[in-house]
Amino acid sequence: MSIVLTRIDSRLVHGQVLEAWVPYVNADCIVVANDEVAGASFQRMVMQAAVPSSIKLIIGTLEETANILSSADLLKKRVLLLFTCSKDALKACELGVSYAKLNLGNMHSSAGKDRYTCTIALDQHDIETLQQIEDQGVTVVSQCVPADWEQSWRKLIRSGGR
Secondary structure (H helix, E strand, C coil): CEEEEEEEECCCCCHHHHHHHHHHHCCCEEEEECHHHHCCHHHHHHHHHHCCCCCEEEEECHHHHHHHHCCCCCCCCEEEEEECCHHHHHHHHHCCCCCCEEEEEEECCCCCCEECCCCEEECHHHHHHHHHHHHCCCEEEECCCCCCCCEEHHHHHHHCCC
């Protein structure tokens, strides 16, 4: 198995992922790792309906995802791994999921978060969590779509939120 993209995208499976990222990284498997979504049958059904039958979709808890990614089940797959938030990306690392780069795609604004780009809003907890992920040897970058320039998340932080 090869993880070809690891991305935080609060929208998970949607047009941007399916139409831009899947073809760009030539993924044939999407793994959604989130405890809440794994138990939400309607949300699972919507995602399953959106994904073409040629692409394998796996939706699991963080623990299930760690087990699946360490098994032989996806041995010949090119996996696009999706998280909804920085907390889940860190937890997956702690559970043994190994990825070299984390793409910050869509981290939507909510109370207490500062907006750093049109698609990325972070609070202090996110910043500390991303630092912990980086401390584990993962390169953390911001890139909304493949046509955008990839940049270090630290550059966003230095520019200040609004």
